[in-house]
Ligand code: IPM
């Protein structure tokens with residue numbers, strides 16, 4: 001049976017990086033027997049421009065009818081003046097919520113070849129291998145009430161609500177503990193339990209789940225401010241980090257710089273029925289349309305898709321191996337090239353990966 005992939009390039013560099021990921025699909029199909037077909041659909045600002053919605057119905061239907069979804073990025077200054085529900089971000093948050101993609105896996109692995117590309121000292125980052133497990137469909141991103149309202153005295157007030165239920169915490173906690181079982185067996189749950197009741201509750205639920213079902217795993221808790229500091233001070237202390245939607249958003253951007261560039265971090269957003277694969281970076285409007293972006297985060301997201309949704313760990317290894325060889329051969333996009341070193345374009349990077357799939 002041919003596997004069906006929904007491809008949602010989105011906005012900005014989204015279209016460029018996804019094009020390179022599709023070259024990898026083509027190579028795997030034509031040269032490595034992967035039975036795969038894909039169809040593109042609109043999301044984000046592109047969805048608004050062409051279909052009047054950042055998440056057109058056809059896009060959602062296609063995603064539901066596919067074995068996996070590949071997403072580029074959404075957003076850009078052009079759409080900032082729009083009403084909130086029409087903005088590109090509403091499309092991304094909408095598809096995550098509609099498909100109930102509650103677990104977002106963001107692996108932070110330092111490639112030896114890129115140690116010089118990081119702003120941190122080599123001895124601090126050499127060997128870093130962290131998995132950030134971010135809750136993706138609840139928390140302050142989705143809590144009600146929310147909005148901007150005008151008060152009786154004419155002042156305005158902005159409101160968001162941080163809220164988690166027992167089952168929402170348990171299901172993400174389980175995913176983190178299970179991931180840790182396949183790694184070095186340690187989970188650090190990140191919260192702000194000293195101030196926020198919602199995350200005090202998060203800590204209680206994670207602790208109880210650990211005692212009842214996962215006592216073989218080593219569990220620690222850390223406040224988010226300390227975690228942000230420890231990630232830079234001594235990142236090797238972490239194995240699996242499990243945290244809320246917003247803390248995960250922030251800490252994963254921070255952690256990406258351990259690897260040299262946010263352009264290196266793939267992710268998998270997984271629910272009970274569906275899965276979507278997306279680089280963690282955004283649409284980078286400043287470099288969009290210039291063939292400058294780093295497509296490796298998207299290509300590595302394809303590897304995650306092969307492993308987790310398409311049941312082809314052999315091909316996932318092949319793609320990751322090709323990326324590794326590209327880096328060993330010194331091929332760098334601008335974000336990775338230290339101090340004026342020569343670099344390749346987005347499309348050349350995609351070609352370079354495809355050229356090395358055979359080795
Ligand atoms: C991410 C992004 C998104 C998020 C934005 C684009 C809505 O920053 O995937 O990390 O905040 O989740």
Ligand code: MG
Pocket residue numbers: 249250253280
């Ligand atoms: Mg983010």
